[in-house]
Structure formats: C-alpha cells, structure tokens
Amino acid sequence: MPATLKDIAARVGKSVTTVSRALNDFDDVSPETKALVLEVAEELDYQPHTYAQRLQKRRSETIGFIFPTSGPRFSDPFFSEFLAGIGNKAALLGYDLLVSTQSPEELGHEAYRRMLEGGRVDGFIMVRIHRHDSRIDYLLSRNVTFITFGCSEGKNNFPFVDEDGAHGMRLVADHLVHQGFSRIACIAPNPELAFTGRRVEGLRAGLAEHGITLDMSQVMTSDLTQRGGYEQAKILLISNNPPTAIVACNDLMAFGAMSAAQELGLTVGRDVAITGFDDIPMAAYSHPPLTTIHQPIYKIGGMVCEMLINLIEGDQLEEEQIILSPTLVVRQSCGETLKLEPEPYKEGLSKEHQL
Amino acid sequence: MPATLKDIAARVGKSVTTVSRALNDFDDVSPETKALVLEVAEELDYQPHTYAQRLQKRRSETIGFIFPTSGPRFSDPFFSEFLAGIGNKAALLGYDLLVSTQSPEELGHEAYRRMLEGGRVDGFIMVRIHRHDSRIDYLLSRNVTFITFGCSEGKNNFPFVDEDGAHGMRLVADHLVHQGFSRIACIAPNPELAFTGRRVEGLRAGLAEHGITLDMSQVMTSDLTQRGGYEQAKILLISNNPPTAIVACNDLMAFGAMSAAQELGLTVGRDVAITGFDDIPMAAYSHPPLTTIHQPIYKIGGMVCEMLINLIEGDQLEEEQIILSPTLVVRQSCGETLKLEPEPYKEGLSKEHQL
C-alpha cells in the first residue's frame, strides 16, 4: 500500500536506481531529476521501508536498553529519567530505541540474547552492573558494541560512564558529622551490585576521616525499593542500640526508611537523620525533603546514548571511561538548614564533564 | 557473519526452501531432514534475521509506545509501571516494544509518524488521551491499529481500556465527607485531558450527594507533577478561605500538595486532608501515607498490550471497550484510620475484569 521506490520510478520514468540515488542526494543525478523525484516522493508521501533498508545495510540503527524492575510492579524513577534521556537523544540522532523489561531474578542474558538475535540492535546500554557481570562477558565474547552506566570490578576493558559513588558518600559523611550525627547506619543494596562496595567504602572512609568507625553490623542489605528501606530501617531503629542517622544507598530506600522512622514516632531531621542517593524528582517533595546526592540522570542518559552511537558508527570516543562527580543536595532530612522551599531544579554535570 | 539459511542448506545438502520449511515445521519435510536441519541450526547458532523476516512478511511484530514526560526530567512513575506491564506482556507474546519519548509540548503526532513510517510498528498503545485527540484522528485516518488507555469525548469508535474516574472520585468524596471534611478543593490537570472532566465531575457529583457544593473557583489547574501540585496547593492554602481537603487528580500532585501544606506548618490528615489518584508505589511510603484511588497499573498495561496484539493478529476482541472500576485505598492522609503500617501490595483488577 505505501509507495515504494518502484512507484516513484514509474511516475518519473526513471529507474529505481536513479530514484534511490536522487533521494540520497548522490551527485550522479541531475538537479532536474532530483527535483522531480523529490516532488513525486512528496506527492506519494513516500517513506523508505525501514526494514528493507536495514536488511540491505546490515545495520539496525537501533539501540537496546533493558529496563530493570524489582518485581513486576516496582521500578526506580531513576530509570524512567534515564530512559527519557536515552530516548530523546536517540531520536535526535536518528536511532530507534528498543526496550525490554527484566526483573532482577532473570539475571541471565536472555533479554540481551533476544535483542541481539537477528541483529535487532546495533548496541546496548547497560545499567545495574554487577561486580562480576556475566552479561558483560557475554557481550564482549560476541563482540557486541555496548556501553555501561556503572563499571564492574577488575579491568573494565570497555567504555563506560560511572559516578564517583565513594566521593558522593564522603560528602554525605561530612555533612552528617557536621550536623552532629555520629551513630551512623547504612542501608545498601545487594553486594553483588558493583556500586555497593564503592558507596559503602566511601561512607566508611568519609566517617573515618572524622574519627568515626562505621560498624559493619549496622550496614544492612536491601533491594533498592521503598519496601526494602522500610524493613531494614525498622530493624535498625527498634534495636537496642539504634542509629541516629541512616544513610540509604538510593532515594527510594531513604523514603522507606523515613516511613519506618515516622511510624515509630521519630521526627526525621531531628531524632534521626536520613540521606539518599540519586536525587530523583520526588526527593524534593518528601516530608521532610530529602538530603541526597544529586546525579544529573537525564543528561547522563543522553551522554551514554550519544557515546554508544558514536561507537556504533565507528567514531573515536573522546574519553572511553568517564567518572562523574556527584554533588550533595542539602534539604531537611538531616536537620536544620536555611532553605525552606523546594528549590528550582538545577541541571548540570560536574564541571569536568559539561555536555 | 551470523549463520543464514543458505549456510545450513549447504551443510545439510538441501535447498534453502527445505531448510526454511523444516525450521518452521511444515509437514512436507521428512522427520529425518527436520532433525538434521535442527541439529545443524543449533550447531551454527542460527538465528533468523529479524529484518529479513519482517520485510518478507510485511509485518513488524513490534508495537509502539510513546512515553509521556513533563519536560525532560519528569515522568510519572505511573507510566514506568505501565511500561513494565506492556513490555513483559509483549515479550511473552513474541513482540518487540519500540519506545519513544515525547514531552507534552510536542503535541502533534510527529512521534507517531516517525514510528509508523516505513512500517516500523504494527500498532500503537496510546495514553494521556485528550478530549479531542488529533492523534486518534490521525491514526484512524491512516487505518492504523491502536488501542488507548483512556478514551476521548464523543463517539470513541475504537477499542480502549479506561478506568471509571468518576466512580473513583465519588469514593474519594464519600470518604472525605465521612472523615468530616467539607471545605474541599481540587487540583486537576489540563482540562484538555480527557479524564480531567470525568474526575472533576465525579467529585462534584459525589459531594453533591452529601449536600456539598464543589466551588469551581477551588478547582485549580496544574500539570500532574509534584511541582504543579505544590504550587497550586500553596495558592489554595494561603488564600483567605483555605480548604480543609485537597483532592489531587494524581498521586504526584498530591505529594506536591502535602509538601506545600507541611511547609505552611499544617499537619496533613488533621489540619488538611489530601488525596491522590493512581496509587503508585510511593503512595504507601509518603508521610503520611497517601489515601488514594488504586489502579492495577501493571496489569492494565499487560491487558492493553494483549488486546492490541490480538487486534494486530486479526482476532476478535472479547470486549472492545473496557471500563475498570478503581478502588479506594485508605491510608492516613485524610485522618485517623486503623491501619498503621504500609500494607502489603495487593494486585488485582475489579472483579468484573480479572485477567
């Protein structure tokens, strides 16, 4: 039903070759012919058949992204924003975005295989990197182009963008100590996740600089959801020796922890300090507003996407491995500050990596 | 590089035709040949070339979804969950999911056109339906298969799933009145959105049954974000004649409203009641936990996706137009209740529409 090159060729009385080359602006087509072809193409509302092009070019012009979810229902708003960043940049650069969802149980590379088979995608963006990530081994062994947000343990002989989680946690430690908190607990995700170790270690080191020892029995493991944060915070807070500050490794768990504290009648910011990580939009609107580590998620998504597309197109990357420095956003969940209203959102990467 | 039918054919000494038919389990291939072909295919790690198949079959086996965002950064967690529902169901049924992002400013059908051209997708799932939605006219005029979540004003001669927003709001009205609130304001989204009218009208009707008139000057317009809810709630609450209850048309705006109230020193649930709509996961973890209207978002996503795929494959739909009855989830944002801890999440559609 839709018009093809053949239809145009018939109309202008030229060959399919010439029409194709006219539309692609080759210079072995006369200006008059080009004009005519363009006119007829317009008239017939011609759109090249994507899959025919891809078959012929052996390129899919599509990038793949596996959207992580915790169980069917829960997904971190972090990834929505990341997705928006990828999607808008991809569209801008003429690429399609193929999305698949994957729950954390399904840890294999099935979703990756599904996308890869039949050359559906030219490359991947990967997130939630594990310390030893079999997906990376798989993609490396198949010689697939990809880029990760976050990096694994070991040599990391692939391009990635990561945030300096240890640095972020040091900022948190400084702030908590400055606000007068010293009995500090932490809610961390699965230690298999690559960033877990770095964040916990950053916290430990940051506290150590102030002469405070992070008691490892106060480092709980959870699943990055509100529910998880709630449960672990509750365990911490009803113990014999409850902490006065809880450092959560993402905002969702921080919200859960706030919920647990409030349920126990504690006032967050006074009786107990709570911090997050990521600065998702909700962080400015919780009660109290959450002090957290800011990451310019949307921009990172776009940046990673652009790097991947450069790789796919065979360009040299300016920097293969980028570490971003996150910043501390002080709100009220660790006690008094001057700010009272939700601040306007300020976007921006660390100075070293302006886009 | 990857193996093709031709490679297999060469190895087994049969024609490409036979190999193709063997792999597709046609019965004009001998069992021995089939077994042999399968074995060789396995050995060569054969995967059919997706785009060649799609070109030949003139079907993309892909569905399109435009992910709505409010500005670059903000997206409603509602849609993440909806997306997960679509994505998992699509994968299950062997379809790809092509996602594009679209900010609300970009109201045209550019994103739809982009996906449609070149037959990239076989059909669409549409959300955020407008009262008069030009996207629908466009898709109808192009004879494209699609399904919407939400329906527009007028005849709606297309398949859709919608929730009974008026009913949901009536539940809210009943609850607020029962809790003793009578000075009631509302924060609604853009009246161009189809559900706005139905929800506001439902609220009005529900209050009217209790002899309460909804003052239309107390119905504010906002943009479905926390920020928007915050701003409008602030206006309401610092007015001469502030409401004692604020009914927000989605959870995000309710969170913003709570934030505004708390900033003004009000205790939510006592000085002012606040309700939401959607019951996103965060609703159970706000402070206080949010009383809201529950929609089984993940299931709805899956349901809509399955309906679309049925349509694409030419099957008859059992029901073309489905209206779901949402339920009220009482937490603490409208005052005392018995429940104290975040309840375990219970999934389920209204009884009429179990999946």
Add this chain to the structure above:
DNA sequence: GTTGACTTCCAAAACGTTTTGGTATAACCT
C-alpha cells in the same frame, strides 16, 4: 575523427527470508 573526461543514467545483484507452484519418486489401487 579519435581520445579522454564528464555527466547522467541503469540493469543486475545483493541483503535473508517466505511462499508459490511446481517436479520426481514411490506406493497403492483397479
């Protein structure tokens, strides 16, 4: 009036499938 350069065009092959319309062989009836 031959040579070379340039311009404009195109037939055919290719990408990897599926489908169409067969053929060849064997087996089974009368």
Add this chain to the structure above:
DNA sequence: AGGTTATACCAAAACGTTTTGGAAGTCAAC
C-alpha cells in the same frame, strides 16, 4: 498397465532497498 495419491523436495519469485559496474551521450581537446 494405467491411474491416482502421498511424500519429499526445490527453483524462482518476491519483499524494498542499496551498491556495483558499467553504458550512453555530450563536449572539448588534440
């Protein structure tokens, strides 16, 4: 024997592009 039926196979066309390797024509230079 001739005729039918079933089984197993396949060559070729088709899907809609892009690319390859020319060909034909014009024009200027010698």
